[in-house]
Amino acid sequence: MTQAERDLESAEEPVSSVLDGVTRDILRELKDDPTHWAVFLDIDGTLLELALTPDAIIVPPSLPDDLDRLRERLQGAMALVTGRALAYADQLFTPHRFPLAGLHGAEIRDCNGNTALASITPEFEALKQAIAREAESMPGVLIEDKGAAVAAHYRLAPDYQQVLAERMQHYVREAGPGWALQLGKMVFEIRPARSSKGDAVEFFMQQAAFANRRPLAFGDDLTDESMFSVVNARGGHAVRVGNLAAPSCAAGRAPSPVFVREAIAAIVAGNH
Incomplete structure (x- = not known):
C-alpha cells in the first residue's frame, strides 16, 4: 500500500506529517463520493517532478490513464491548468485529451473539445x-x-x-x-496579460460538468496563486505541493508530485 493510500484509508491522524487533515479528508471523500468536487491540477512540479530542462520531464506510464479515470470518476469535472502550451501538454498525456488551460489560461479547451488559442503577432x-x-x-x-x-x-x-x-x-x-x-x-x-490560471478556473466553473461543485486545486508555484485565490473565494480548497515553507494562500499542503500521483491512483483504484 502506498503512502497516499494509507493516508486516505486512515481515520486517525495522517501517516504523512506534512499532509494536513483537511486535505486528507477531502481526498478520502473523492474516493468515496466525488460528486461534490471539481479538480484542477497543475502539471510541472505538481503532477510531474521538475527537471533541469523543460523537455527533460518524465511522465510515469500509468499517469495518463489514471487522469482519464479520475475525469470519469468526477463525471468530467477535472481540468489541467498549466503554463505549458496546450499542444505540448497534450503530448505529455497522449492519447487522452483533457479539459485544459495552457499558457496560464491564455489557451483553453473546454469539456466539449472546443479550443481557443492565443494569437502570435x-x-x-x-x-x-x-x-x-x-x-x-x-x-x-x-x-x-x-x-x-x-x-x-x-x-x-x-x-x-x-x-x-x-x-x-x-x-x-x-x-x-x-x-x-x-x-x-x-x-x-x-x-x-489577458488571462491567468484563476481566470481559467472561473471559465471551467461555468461549464455544466463543473457547475455546483466545490473547486479543489493542486499547484506548486507562484504561477498557481491566482488559481488558489479563486478556489478559496468559491469556498473550495487549495493545496500547495512541495515547498511547505513557501508563503501561499493555499490552506492545504502535500509533500510531492509522487504523493499527488499516488493519491490519484488510490482514488481511481476501484474504477477499472
Missing part, C-alpha cells in the same frame, strides 16, 4: 528571436518558445538571475500592454 515572434539571441551570451540559460509566450530558464545558470530579471522586464515593456512578466521557479516568462 509578427512583433512577438521578433521579440522571441531577440531574447534567444541575447541568451546565447548567457551559458546555461535556456529559452523556451511556447508559441504565444516565451520563458527564460536559469536553473542551470542561477548567477544570471538578476540580469535576466532586468532584461525580461525590458522585453515585456517592449512587448506592450498586452503582455505580462510571470515569475516562477527559476524562470522568467513573458505571457499574454
Whole structure:
C-alpha cells in the first residue's frame, strides 16, 4: 500500500506529517463520493517532478490513464491548468485529451473539445528571436518558445538571475500592454496579460460538468496563486505541493508530485 493510500484509508491522524487533515479528508471523500468536487491540477512540479530542462520531464506510464479515470470518476469535472502550451501538454498525456488551460489560461479547451488559442503577432515572434539571441551570451540559460509566450530558464545558470530579471522586464515593456512578466521557479516568462490560471478556473466553473461543485486545486508555484485565490473565494480548497515553507494562500499542503500521483491512483483504484 502506498503512502497516499494509507493516508486516505486512515481515520486517525495522517501517516504523512506534512499532509494536513483537511486535505486528507477531502481526498478520502473523492474516493468515496466525488460528486461534490471539481479538480484542477497543475502539471510541472505538481503532477510531474521538475527537471533541469523543460523537455527533460518524465511522465510515469500509468499517469495518463489514471487522469482519464479520475475525469470519469468526477463525471468530467477535472481540468489541467498549466503554463505549458496546450499542444505540448497534450503530448505529455497522449492519447487522452483533457479539459485544459495552457499558457496560464491564455489557451483553453473546454469539456466539449472546443479550443481557443492565443494569437502570435509578427512583433512577438521578433521579440522571441531577440531574447534567444541575447541568451546565447548567457551559458546555461535556456529559452523556451511556447508559441504565444516565451520563458527564460536559469536553473542551470542561477548567477544570471538578476540580469535576466532586468532584461525580461525590458522585453515585456517592449512587448506592450498586452503582455505580462510571470515569475516562477527559476524562470522568467513573458505571457499574454489577458488571462491567468484563476481566470481559467472561473471559465471551467461555468461549464455544466463543473457547475455546483466545490473547486479543489493542486499547484506548486507562484504561477498557481491566482488559481488558489479563486478556489478559496468559491469556498473550495487549495493545496500547495512541495515547498511547505513557501508563503501561499493555499490552506492545504502535500509533500510531492509522487504523493499527488499516488493519491490519484488510490482514488481511481476501484474504477477499472
